[in-house]
Amino acid sequence: MPFDPESLKYNDAGLIPAIAQDHATGEVLMMAWMNATSLARTLETGQVTYWSRSRQEFWAKGATSGHVQTLREMRVDCDRDCLLMQVEQVGAACHTGRRSCFYTVVDADGERITD
Amino acid sequence: MPFDPESLKYNDAGLIPAIAQDHATGEVLMMAWMNATSLARTLETGQVTYWSRSRQEFWAKGATSGHVQTLREMRVDCDRDCLLMQVEQVGAACHTGRRSCFYTVVDADGERITD
Numbered sequence: 001m002p003f004d005p006e007s008l009k010y011n012d013a014g015l016i017p018a019i020a021q022d023h024a025t026g027e028v029l030m031m032a033w034m035n036a037t038s039l040a041r042t043l044e045t046g047q048v049t050y051w052s053r054s055r056q057e058f059w060a061k062g063a064t065s066g067h068v069q070t071l072r073e074m075r076v077d078c079d080r081d082c083l084l085m086q087v088e089q090v091g092a093a094c095h096t097g098r099r100s101c102f103y104t105v106v107d108a109d110g111e112r113i114t115d
Numbered sequence: 116m117p118f119d120p121e122s123l124k125y126n127d128a129g130l131i132p133a134i135a136q137d138h139a140t141g142e143v144l145m146m147a148w149m150n151a152t153s154l155a156r157t158l159e160t161g162q163v164t165y166w167s168r169s170r171q172e173f174w175a176k177g178a179t180s181g182h183v184q185t186l187r188e189m190r191v192d193c194d195r196d197c198l199l200m201q202v203e204q205v206g207a208a209c210h211t212g213r214r215s216c217f218y219t220v221v222d223a224d225g226e227r228i229t230d
Contacts, residue, residue, distance in 0.1 A: 003221050017132055019143060026141025031197045043223045077216040078209055082146040084217040094193055101192040102199040108158045110116050
């Protein structure tokens with residue numbers, strides 16, 4: 001039976017969080033949002049496509065920067081309200097040019113940028 | 116300067132998504148939500164505490180099951196609207212008894228439970 005994107009749980013804005021993880025190293029690269037259509041496009045094309053909340057449009061990752069994410073495997077969690085994607089990341093996932101968006105460590109004493 | 120949880124970006128419900136990753140293996144275990152107070156408690160105690168959206172109460176992970184998450188490192192992303200936590204997970208992160216909540220693979224052809 002084909003996968004039905006509508007079978008997942010979306011928030012009031014019709015979105016589901018999607019975590020991108022480097023398939024080879026396990027590094028968590030970023031978290032962004034998808035709607036049912038961007039999810040279907042991602043599965044169809046094998047290229048990760050998010051929904052940009054700020055621009056309110058489809059966001060084919062890397063379409064302008066070249067920093068595409070090729071999908072290796074997609075999983076959904078037990079509650080069906082979060083996606084985890086194993087990807088091949090070309091270049092930087094982060095708009096700052098860093099490999100991962102999670103470059104800031106926080107603890108009770110403050111924050112520290114790691115790279 | 117002490118870390119200020121209020122400096123992060125929360126959604127309209129006052130929540131921020133928090134990804135838990137096994138610090139040793141890199142496996143992504145789950146994604147749940149925190150508010151500023153649960154985040155502060157997590158940093159103070161070193162034990163991961165979420166906010167349960169279904170129960171509308173603090174959710175000290177493992178308080179009843181024993182499947183606690185001890186925080187090893189917390190990071191925030193470039194947009195300051197998502198957390199990534201490296202944790203020591205005792206037992207199962209998932210309420211189904213599985214190590215990770217992401218045990219269902221999806222592709223265009225359907226779904227497949229992996230363990």
